[in-house]
Amino acid sequence: MPEDTVDKPNTVTCTAPVNIAVIKYWGKRDEELILPINSSLSVTLHQDQLKTTTTVASSRSFQEDRIWLNGKEEDINHPRLQSCLREIRRLARKRRSDGDPSVDATTLSHKVHICSVNNFPTAAGLASSAAGFACLVYTLARVFGVEGELSGIARQGSGSACRSMYGGFVQWIMGQRDDGKDSLAQQVEPETHWPELRVLVLVVSIAERKPVGSTSGMQTSVQTSCLLKHRAESVVPGRMEQMIEAVHEKDFSTFAELTMKDSNQFHATCLDTYPPIFYLNSVSRQVISLVHQYNRHYGETRVAYTFDAGPNAVIYTLQEHVAEFIQVVQHFFPPETNGGQFIKGLPVRPAVVSQELKQAIGLEPMPKGISYIISTKAGPGPRVVEDPDQHLLGSDGLPKRDI
Amino acid sequence: MPEDTVDKPNTVTCTAPVNIAVIKYWGKRDEELILPINSSLSVTLHQDQLKTTTTVASSRSFQEDRIWLNGKEEDINHPRLQSCLREIRRLARKRRSDGDPSVDATTLSHKVHICSVNNFPTAAGLASSAAGFACLVYTLARVFGVEGELSGIARQGSGSACRSMYGGFVQWIMGQRDDGKDSLAQQVEPETHWPELRVLVLVVSIAERKPVGSTSGMQTSVQTSCLLKHRAESVVPGRMEQMIEAVHEKDFSTFAELTMKDSNQFHATCLDTYPPIFYLNSVSRQVISLVHQYNRHYGETRVAYTFDAGPNAVIYTLQEHVAEFIQVVQHFFPPETNGGQFIKGLPVRPAVVSQELKQAIGLEPMPKGISYIISTKAGPGPRVVEDPDQHLLGSDGLPKRDI
Structure with a gap:
């Protein structure tokens, strides 16, 4: 040497x-x-x-x-x-x-x-x-x-x-x-x-309490939730097939609906855990309502949410809907005015939200519920x-x- | 005539x-x-x-x-x-x-x-x-x-x-x-x-939003939740047997744990419904935490919660624990001081909650989260x-x- x-x-x-x-x-x-x-x-x-x-x-x-x-x-x-x-x-x-x-x-x-x-x-x-x-x-x-x-x-x-x-x-x-x-x-x-697929990470500011860590959380779930066992054995195999097909086909509405259903089912198994585990807080639940009301207004699934072991929402949508949807989020979760940048990451063009859409969503705004949004997309390994x-x-x- | x-x-x-x-x-x-x-x-x-x-x-x-x-x-x-x-x-x-x-x-x-x-x-x-x-x-x-x-x-x-x-x-x-x-x-x-079994209805004051009615809620659940189907077919039959046995034997801890697990599983199937249904609000979730922390402190299941299609908690406990548990509830959900009676129904004797117990529960108090408590028991038809x-x-x- x-x-x-x-x-x-x-x-x-x-x-x-x-x-x-x-x-x-x-x-x-x-x-x-x-x-x-x-x-x-x-x-x-x-x-x-x-x-x-x-x-x-x-x-x-x-x-x-x-x-x-x-x-x-x-x-x-x-x-x-x-x-x-x-x-x-x-x-x-x-x-x-x-x-x-x-x-x-x-x-x-x-x-x-x-x-x-x-x-x-x-x-x-x-x-x-x-x-x-x-x-x-x-x-x-x-x-x-x-x-x-x-x-x-x-x-x-x-x-x-x-x-x-x-x-x-x-x-x-x-x-x-x-x-x-x-x-x-x-x-x-x-x-x-x-390339049209976009991802928005909605970083939730209200930490109601420190959640259970995922390692110990999933241990307790495996030990106590009979719904988790059923999900793993009988629900996920079919969903994997459907999801892979939806990705291959770039079928957004199937991709989005499966994503939301699977997130909800995961959180359902957390609630079926004993003692129960809660990762969604009131801001998370408000985001869920907002997404469903938004999609209902347009009569199609334009936006999907998913939540991991915490309250932050990750949104999947298509490029064409990003600007309006972000504006909707800003309307229903008015950010801190003197704070830093609300939207980080990929640039988002300004958009106007119609009164009709605001009324259709019809939720009570939650000021400062979301601290900021990271706008991103799929990327390499x-x-x-x-x-x-x-x-x-x-x-x-x-x-x-x-x- | x-x-x-x-x-x-x-x-x-x-x-x-x-x-x-x-x-x-x-x-x-x-x-x-x-x-x-x-x-x-x-x-x-x-x-x-x-x-x-x-x-x-x-x-x-x-x-x-x-x-x-x-x-x-x-x-x-x-x-x-x-x-x-x-x-x-x-x-x-x-x-x-x-x-x-x-x-x-x-x-x-x-x-x-x-x-x-x-x-x-x-x-x-x-x-x-x-x-x-x-x-x-x-x-x-x-x-x-x-x-x-x-x-x-x-x-x-x-x-x-x-x-x-x-x-x-x-x-x-x-x-x-x-x-x-x-x-x-x-x-x-x-x-x-x-006769020792007691029931406390914790009437929650915060109505975050009008919940989905039970008739349409259960319709949507039957149509969309695969976890509900599994629960009905494979979980409930065994639980019915266990619960009937627990009632016959007046086995409170089995009765209480099954009650909590079954309430959680019902709400889990609501979350597995598409779009998801939420009946528990932040006060409900705080009551759930309080009950688990209370039981953990004593190393035995003294109190159980159950929730129907709304945020109110119904508590099952034994007569000997009623006074202290109510005092704990009053501590963590301080009632409106100028309001009416906080405890209605069967009389409850005063009790003192130890600092040790308060610390063991360790939750942030939620003032006015509960408007009043109805103290009652099992009764005739x-x-x-x-x-x-x-x-x-x-x-x-x-x-x-x-x-």
């Missing part, structure tokens, strides 16, 4: 996207391997608006594995983090013993430093673990020279992270095997397939960042000052 | 109770006959606190059937009202033709005047149709000299009315026949069986009121002035 590379870490930086499920994942059949009780399907959001950036450096001079998340050092011994590190290293060893020359024998024994940041505030309440673990696994794989199917490893960090390993429309096939080898993500269509200036770790292997 | 009785109406007054289901009825398999998709079980509440009083007068001088509800004349042609009138008259004719001397041949051809009032405000949001139709059918039966099984007729007025035909603990057996002849209520245990001064109709067959 040349003298000058001895102490300079091998550094790789990648980005990975958030994904929002339209057929929901809720409940594990294996807690350790993170194997789900049903398949799920999501849309990968564009990284221009929402992404995680992760730098991994490896060096023989590092004494131990370390991790910094959003500027703060965290415990590297978190079991799921350890699962990902262990599985990537195992895969690298296997590839080397299989004779793959791209796996660097020395790197394998090196410790790593990991640094990860999100380009969106944690306060936004967006599940960042999917993007985070996808980015971690994708970056580690490049450091250790591992290629190929990685969603099975990302899955072991956070179930839904496996879907963030691909762009566009992605299904997570639940699989049947006990070892989880067939529980993998697969791209249904790329992000270029349906994880990417390598080639520019070394973008590394989050310096040549000393520690986070750069400005993170 | 003696001259002096020619124009004097035959007048009968009865009272009937409200009932609150612990295994919920939601969904009909026959809209006309009101046949449910599952059996249900309820507790009949004591009429000292909540009752309907109905006077029926019949006279050959009446030109047509008429009805007054809570002081206002209503349309007698309401289909469900017509069902009850038709079925009672049919039963009377059948009995007369079978040779029953108690059926007065002349009364059968007479028109009736009906007058009905509740001793609780409609604004309380308590489903009054069960008590109302039970009382109507019970009173009509006495006017026409009909005896025996009447719950099948009350059922055709309002499904849950059949359960108000008996006191104590009552099941409505769904039946299997297409003609509904086996879809009847049956007493499981009389009101004297479990419909009764005839013998005192003619209590008749709601005067000797002219019209409502008395003071109703």
Whole structure:
């Protein structure tokens, strides 16, 4: 090994996207391997608006594995983090013993430093673990020279992270095997397939109380909800087929109705959990009413909502309806006038909402119920960042000052 | 017929109770006959606190059937009202033709005047149709000299009315026949069986919006919720057995847990309905949290909640816990200080809530979230009121002035 590379870490930086499920994942059949009780399907959001950036450096001079998340050092011994590190290293060893020359024998024994940041505030309440673990696994794989199917490893960090390993429309096939080898993500269509599709993240400002975390929430649901069992076994398989067909056909109304029904059914199984779990608050319920009244007014399904384990609404609609719908949201959730930008992300043209439409919706406005909207669309999967200036770790292997 | 009785109406007054289901009825398999998709079980509440009083007068001088509800004349042609009138008259004719001397041949051809009032405000949001139709059918039966099984007729007025035909603990057996002849209520245990059981109706003051009515709500649920179908077919039969056993054994913790789970599952199926139906509001959800935190603090299930098609909570508990639990409710839902009585009904002794318990519950108080509490218990079925001064109709067959 040349003298000058001895102490300079091998550094790789990648980005990975958030994904929002339209057929929901809720409940594990294996807690350790993170194997789900049903398949799920999501849309990968564009990284221009929402992404995680992760730098991994490896060096023989590092004494131990370390991790910094959003500027703060965290415990590297978190079991799921350890699962990902262990599985990537195992895969690298296997590839080397299989004779793959791209796996660097020395790197394998090196410790790593990991640094990860999100380009969106944690306060936004967006599940960042999917993007985070996808980015971690994708970056580690490049450091250790591992290629190929990685969603099975990302899955072991956070179930839904496996879907963030691909762009566009992605299904997570639940699989049947006990070892989880067939529980993998697969791209249904790329992000270029349906360019008219738009996504609006409505960030809800009222936190009525800290909700139950999804890990413990889904455990309790699996243990206590008989409706969840029925959903997983008898409802989701048919919905997966219909949803894949709707995506292939770009059939918005089927896509939208299934999305809303599946979100509602997921929250129904939370309510059937004992003690019950509530993720929707009064703003969420108002958004649901608004969407149904809006669609009813037009006599067609133009807009769909979906909610994960929190009160934020994610809206799917088509480009042609974005401007008016955002104006409707602004009317019924008047934003703080002295606050920052209400609409972030993709530009939205101004629009006028007719009195007739306002009256048809007929809800009592909830001032400041929504703090801001992120306007985005489907996007690509994880990417390598080639520019070394973008590394989050310096040549000393520690986070750069400005993170 | 003696001259002096020619124009004097035959007048009968009865009272009937409200009932609150612990295994919920939601969904009909026959809209006309009101046949449910599952059996249900309820507790009949004591009429000292909540009752309907109905006077029926019949006279050959009446030109047509008429009805007054809570002081206002209503349309007698309401289909469900017509069902009850038709079925009672049919039963009377059948009995007369079978040779029953108690059926007065002349009364059968007479028109009736009906007058009905509740001793609780409609604004309380308590489903009054069960008590109302039970009382109507019970009173009509006495006017026409009909005896025996009447719950099948009350059922055709309002499904849950059949359960108000008996006191104590009552099941409505769904039946299997297409003609509904086996879809009847049956007493499981009389009101004297479990004297320690207490009922608190928490009347919620915040009406976020007018909820979907139960008739159309359950129609939509039957049409759109796959979870409801599963519940009716595969969950409720087992729960009915467990609940009947818990009532027989006076096993409060089983009774209470099943009650809460079944309420939650009913509301889960409402959320799985498309478009979704919400009956629980933020006060309801706060009561749910409070009950679970309260029980958790004591390490046993001392209190249970149940919610019908509205935000009001009905609490089941044992006499020994009433005073403290009410004090807890008053602490977390501070009542209006200048308002009327906060606790109505059965007297409740004062109690002190420990700081420890308040901290264990740890919720943010919601001032004026609950307007008042009705304290009551299980009670008897419909009764005839013998005192003619209590008749709601005067000797002219019209409502008395003071109703």
